[in-house]
Amino acid sequence: MFSLKHQILRTDAAGMPLEWVNYRDAVRLYHLGQVAYACGSTLVRVRGGTNALTGLRSQIDLNSIIATHGSNHALNRDRDSYMPPLNNPALFKRDAYLCLYCGEHFRDSDLSRDHVTPLSQDGADAWNNVVTACKRCNNHKAGRRPEQARMELLAVPFTPTHAEYIYLQGKRVLADQMEFLRAHFPRHSPLHQRLAVRP
Numbered sequence: 001m002f003s004l005k006h007q008i009l010r011t012d013a014a015g016m017p018l019e020w021v022n023y024r025d026a027v028r029l030y031h032l033g034q035v036a037y038a039c040g041s042t043l044v045r046v047r048g049g050t051n052a053l054t055g056l057r058s059q060i061d062l063n064s065i066i067a068t069h070g071s072n073h074a075l076n077r078d079r080d081s082y083m084p085p086l087n088n089p090a091l092f093k094r095d096a097y098l099c100l101y102c103g104e105h106f107r108d109s110d111l112s113r114d115h116v117t118p119l120s121q122d123g124a125d126a127w128n129n130v131v132t133a134c135k136r137c138n139n140h141k142a143g144r145r146p147e148q149a150r151m152e153l154l155a156v157p158f159t160p161t162h163a164e165y166i167y168l169q170g171k172r173v174l175a176d177q178m179e180f181l182r183a184h185f186p187r188h189s190p191l192h193q194r195l196a197v198r199p
Helices: 023-031 073-077 088-094 135-141 162-169 175-182 190-196
Strands: 008-012 017-021 035-050 057-068 111-115 130-134
Touching (some): 008 023, 008 175, 017 023, 023 035, 057 175, 088 111, 088 162, 111 135
Antiparallel strands (some): 008 017
């Protein structure tokens, strides 16, 4: 069942994931002739007005994945040095809503961003130095490194690739969109395992 809150995955013509768009933006891309092809499941048929000359009513079938003409040359060129913006919702999703110290699942309201090497010890506020922690574990660790606090880090933090970040930004990711995105994750991505055991 289609909901107006569902997002449509936009890719370039080569099939590289670019961003999530809402159904209005997708209709606009069709209207402007920017859609090269569509794949995935059909989400909804959008009906427009009736043409005064032909008497025909316009309609567009929106699929869960649309490819648009052109490619993102800057993204292709900078793929190895790509650094997605760090934010807590994407971080918590990256770590599967697990506290990476006690291993328990939590709601996002009960989670926090922990700096493995604390900022007070010259740690960076960067993907490869932050993990999801429950508030209790984060308070216990305080301004110490895990070994100083005698806490074990259950997984190594990592910087998501562009395709992984697109997934992390998605809300209500559909099965066909997930399959498409996973095909673009690096083979060694920790997200493969985390998605397999997702609660």
